[in-house]
Amino acid sequence: MASFSAAVLLLQIFVCFEAVVGAALQKHSNSISPGTSLTPITQPNSWQSPSRRFALGFYQQGSGFLVGIWLVGASQNITVWTANRDYPPVSSNAMLEFTTKGKLLLRTGQSEDRSISTTASASFASMLDSGNFVLYSKDFVVIWQSFDFPTDTILGGQILPNGHSLFSSFSETNHSTGKFRLKMQYDGNLVAYPASTEDISVDAYWTTTLSYRRGCTAYTRCRDTLNPQSHLDLNSSIYLNSNGSLLLINNTDSTTIQSLSHSSHSNNTVVHRATLDIDGNFRLYSHPSVNSEPVIEWKAIDNMCDVKSFCGFNSYCTLNDNKPYCSCIPGADFLDHDQQSTGCERNFTKLTRCKDGKKNEFYDIITMDNLKSEDRPYYEAEMTKDDCSKSCLEDCLCDASISKSGYCMKFMLPLRYIMRQSSGAEYSSSTIFFKVGTKSIRSNNHIPPYPQLVVTTSKKALMIILVLCLSLVTYSCFALAFSGLFIFKHRVLKYRMLLETGSSGLIEEFTLRLYSYNELRKATNGFKEKLGQGSFGTVYRGALYKGKKLIAVKRLEKVVEEGEKEFRAEMRAIGRTRHKNLVRLLGYCAEGSKRLLVYEFMSNGSLADLLFRAQRRPDWTERVRIGLDVARGILYLHEECEAPTLHCDIKPHNILLDEFWTAKISDFGLAKLLMPDQTRTFTQVRGTRGYLAPEWQKNIPITVKVDVYSYGIVLLEIVCCRRNIEVNVLEPEEVVLSNWVYKCFVARELNKLVGGEEVDKKILENMVKVGLWCIQDEPVLRPSMKSVVLMLEGITDIATPPCPTNSSM
Missing domain, CATH: 2.90.10.10 (Bulb-type lectin domain)
Incomplete structure (x- = not known):
C-alpha cells in the first residue's frame, strides 16, 4: 500500500x-x-x-x-x-x-x-x-x-x-x-x-x-x-x-x-x-x-456500430454513408420513432401458454445473414441450419436462433448485442433466424349451393304446403304468447325485487344501507366461510339477493370501547369516500352490542397473498400497475376527499384485488380524520410492525407522511416480491429489505432485486428511487403522495435518494 x-x-x-x-x-x-x-x-x-x-x-x-x-x-x-x-x-x-x-x-x-x-x-x-x-x-x-x-x-x-x-x-x-x-x-x-x-x-x-x-x-x-x-x-x-x-x-x-x-x-x-x-x-x-x-x-x-447498446434492445446498427442508423429486428417496432436508439419491442403477442411443437402455426421464421449476437444463449448444440430454424420454431422459449459452423444457439428476447458484420468478418458465415407472429386467416372458399326446390302443381303437394303453413302460423302464435307471458312475469318479479331491496340500484350508490343482524347471518350462512382476520374483527363471505350479489361482512369482535372506536372510525372514513382504488362500503349493522360492516366482495384476495404466497411471481407490468393504483388511493385519502384521512395501517394485507385485478385499499379501522385545514395531529401508536414510520416512537405530531413511509415499504415489497423482514435468505444483508435495496441501488445491481426477471430497467430504477425517498427517516424528506404519483407516472424527474435509516419497526 x-x-x-x-x-x-x-x-x-x-x-x-x-x-x-x-x-x-x-x-x-x-x-x-x-x-x-x-x-x-x-x-x-x-x-x-x-x-x-x-x-x-x-x-x-x-x-x-x-x-x-x-x-x-x-x-x-x-x-x-x-x-x-x-x-x-x-x-x-x-x-x-x-x-x-x-x-x-x-x-x-x-x-x-x-x-x-x-x-x-x-x-x-x-x-x-x-x-x-x-x-x-x-x-x-x-x-x-x-x-x-x-x-x-x-x-x-x-x-x-x-x-x-x-x-x-x-x-x-x-x-x-x-x-x-x-x-x-x-x-x-x-x-x-x-x-x-x-x-x-x-x-x-x-x-x-x-x-x-x-x-x-x-x-x-x-x-x-x-x-x-x-x-x-x-x-x-x-x-x-x-x-x-x-x-x-x-x-x-x-x-x-x-x-x-x-x-x-x-x-x-x-x-x-x-x-x-x-x-x-x-x-x-x-x-x-x-x-x-x-x-x-x-x-x-x-x-x-461497434458500440454495444448504441441502438438499444432488439435492434441493430447499420452504417449508411459512414453514419450509424438503428433498425429493429423482424417482428419488432421502435419504442419511440423519434428516438430510435431507445430500442424496439415485439409487434405481436406471444402465446402465454404453449406446448412445444403444437403452436407453431401461429409463428413463422424470418432468416437474415451477416448478423451476430453476443448475448448469452440459453441453449447450444450441434445442429444443421435447417434443424436450427425448425427447432426454434417448435420451441416455446425460443425467440431467435443462430446457426454457425454446425452449431445452433437459441436466444430469448430481449436481445442486447446484435451487430451487422461486413463481408469477410468472422461471423459473416452465420445465419440468424427470428421467430415472428402470423395472423391466422381462415376462409371458406367453397360454399355449397342451396338445394333447388322442386315445385309441382299436384293437389297432394298443395295440401302438404297448406298444412305446413297452418302449423307454422299456429306455432308462431303459441311462441309469441309464451314469450309475452315470460317477459311480463320477469319484469314484474324484477320490479318487486327492487321494491324489496329498497337500497339497491341508484340509491345504493349514494347511501349506506342499514342491515339487520339476522339478515347478515343468513347472508353469510351463519358466518361459516372465513375470508380473513383483522386486528379488530373477522371477515366472512356472504351473498345477497338469492346469491346474485357477493359481499364481504366484517364482524367486530371487540365490542367494548376499543371496538366501538374502530367501528365509528371506519364508518366516518370510508362511508364518505368514492374512489376506484378504495374498497366500497355498502352498509352496516348496529344492533345492540353487535357491530358489522358490509363491503363489496374482492374476488382475488389480498396483495399479500399475491406477493408472498402465490406459486409464481406476478407479472412485472401487473406489479407496476398495482403500485400506481395503491398510490392513487392514498392520494385520494390525503388530498382529494372531503376531510384529509390518515389510514395509519398501509400494508399488503389491507390492499385487496377485485375481479379485474384492480388494487383497492381496505380496513379503515385505524384511520385518523383531520379537519379540512389541519396538517398534523397527536394520537396513540397505531399500525403494524414493519410498516410504522419512525415518528410514531418519538412523541411528535403525526402527519400524512406516516402513510407515505408505509407505502414506501409496500412499494419495495411489490418490486421484490418478498416481505420487508425475511429471515430465510442467502446473505445476512438481505434480511432487512430496505437496507438490501439501498445497497443494490448504490452498487448498480438492481437486477438482483427481481431475480433476473425481464423488466423495464428504467421503471425498476424509478420505483426503487421512489420507495427509498418514501422511507426516509425525516418526514420532511419524504415526498407527498401527489409527487409520488407524478414520479411513478414518469411526469416528474426523480433525484437520487440518500441512504434511509431503517428503524426496523
Whole structure:
C-alpha cells in the first residue's frame, strides 16, 4: 500500500505543483475567500480562471440550474464537470456558497442543502487555468480538487486512477449519467461498457491493447482485486498531459506503458480534453483558442456500430454513408420513432401458454445473414441450419436462433448485442433466424349451393304446403304468447325485487344501507366461510339477493370501547369516500352490542397473498400497475376527499384485488380524520410492525407522511416480491429489505432485486428511487403522495435518494 500511495503521489505531482504555484500567484488577484457566494441570475454567476478559459458556477439545464465547470467556447460553452449530476436542477433562488467554515455548499432554496466539496476548513479556493477547481489550506496545501472527481471528461494534467470511471452524459443538454462508462480497471486496461452492465468481457466494446482477457472469461467478472505486488504491470492509470498526449502509464515509476495519442501541439495555450461522449465513443479534443471550434485529435472507435447498446434492445446498427442508423429486428417496432436508439419491442403477442411443437402455426421464421449476437444463449448444440430454424420454431422459449459452423444457439428476447458484420468478418458465415407472429386467416372458399326446390302443381303437394303453413302460423302464435307471458312475469318479479331491496340500484350508490343482524347471518350462512382476520374483527363471505350479489361482512369482535372506536372510525372514513382504488362500503349493522360492516366482495384476495404466497411471481407490468393504483388511493385519502384521512395501517394485507385485478385499499379501522385545514395531529401508536414510520416512537405530531413511509415499504415489497423482514435468505444483508435495496441501488445491481426477471430497467430504477425517498427517516424528506404519483407516472424527474435509516419497526 505504501508503494501504491507513493506512485499516486508521483502521478499527481504536476497537478499539485500547479495548484500550489497558482495559489501563491493568485492569492491576491484571483483567490476566492470564505463567505463568497454565487446565484444563477445575479452577475457574476461564476468564478473564472485567470485566462477566463474556464469558469465554475451555475449553468442552465432545462428550466433549472446545475453547478459545473465549463470551457468557454466560440459558439457555446462546453461543460467538462458537473457537481451532483444526478440530482434535479435547482431553481433561480439557489445559491453556491464557499462558507466561512471553508466548505463548498449548494443551498437549493428548499429544505435540503447539497455538499459539493467532501472536506471543510479550507482557507481559500481558486479556479485554475487547467480547469481544476481547488480548495487550499492556509499552508497552500490542496485539500480538495474537482480533478479527483471526474464525470465524463479529463483535462490536460488530469489522471484517471485505477478503479475510477467516466460516465457519459445523457444528452448534449442533459449532463446527468448517460448510457456508457469508461473504466480504468485493476487489470491494467481502459475498457468501455454500457453503463448498466458489470465488468465482464462480453459487455465490453472497446479496450486498450493490453491482455484484457487476463483474469476474465465470458460471462464472469474481471478480477479487479489482483495482488499489486505480484502484478505490478497492472498498476496503471490514464494520464492526459498538458501537451495533449493521452497515455497509459505505470503508477509505480510513471513510465509510459502505451501511448493512445501523440500531441500535435506544443503551444501551452491550447486546451485539451478527453471526453466519453453521449454516443459511447471516447474522443480527444483540442481547443486552440476561444474563438475556434474544437478539433478531434483522436477517437477510440471508427465504426460507431461497434458500440454495444448504441441502438438499444432488439435492434441493430447499420452504417449508411459512414453514419450509424438503428433498425429493429423482424417482428419488432421502435419504442419511440423519434428516438430510435431507445430500442424496439415485439409487434405481436406471444402465446402465454404453449406446448412445444403444437403452436407453431401461429409463428413463422424470418432468416437474415451477416448478423451476430453476443448475448448469452440459453441453449447450444450441434445442429444443421435447417434443424436450427425448425427447432426454434417448435420451441416455446425460443425467440431467435443462430446457426454457425454446425452449431445452433437459441436466444430469448430481449436481445442486447446484435451487430451487422461486413463481408469477410468472422461471423459473416452465420445465419440468424427470428421467430415472428402470423395472423391466422381462415376462409371458406367453397360454399355449397342451396338445394333447388322442386315445385309441382299436384293437389297432394298443395295440401302438404297448406298444412305446413297452418302449423307454422299456429306455432308462431303459441311462441309469441309464451314469450309475452315470460317477459311480463320477469319484469314484474324484477320490479318487486327492487321494491324489496329498497337500497339497491341508484340509491345504493349514494347511501349506506342499514342491515339487520339476522339478515347478515343468513347472508353469510351463519358466518361459516372465513375470508380473513383483522386486528379488530373477522371477515366472512356472504351473498345477497338469492346469491346474485357477493359481499364481504366484517364482524367486530371487540365490542367494548376499543371496538366501538374502530367501528365509528371506519364508518366516518370510508362511508364518505368514492374512489376506484378504495374498497366500497355498502352498509352496516348496529344492533345492540353487535357491530358489522358490509363491503363489496374482492374476488382475488389480498396483495399479500399475491406477493408472498402465490406459486409464481406476478407479472412485472401487473406489479407496476398495482403500485400506481395503491398510490392513487392514498392520494385520494390525503388530498382529494372531503376531510384529509390518515389510514395509519398501509400494508399488503389491507390492499385487496377485485375481479379485474384492480388494487383497492381496505380496513379503515385505524384511520385518523383531520379537519379540512389541519396538517398534523397527536394520537396513540397505531399500525403494524414493519410498516410504522419512525415518528410514531418519538412523541411528535403525526402527519400524512406516516402513510407515505408505509407505502414506501409496500412499494419495495411489490418490486421484490418478498416481505420487508425475511429471515430465510442467502446473505445476512438481505434480511432487512430496505437496507438490501439501498445497497443494490448504490452498487448498480438492481437486477438482483427481481431475480433476473425481464423488466423495464428504467421503471425498476424509478420505483426503487421512489420507495427509498418514501422511507426516509425525516418526514420532511419524504415526498407527498401527489409527487409520488407524478414520479411513478414518469411526469416528474426523480433525484437520487440518500441512504434511509431503517428503524426496523
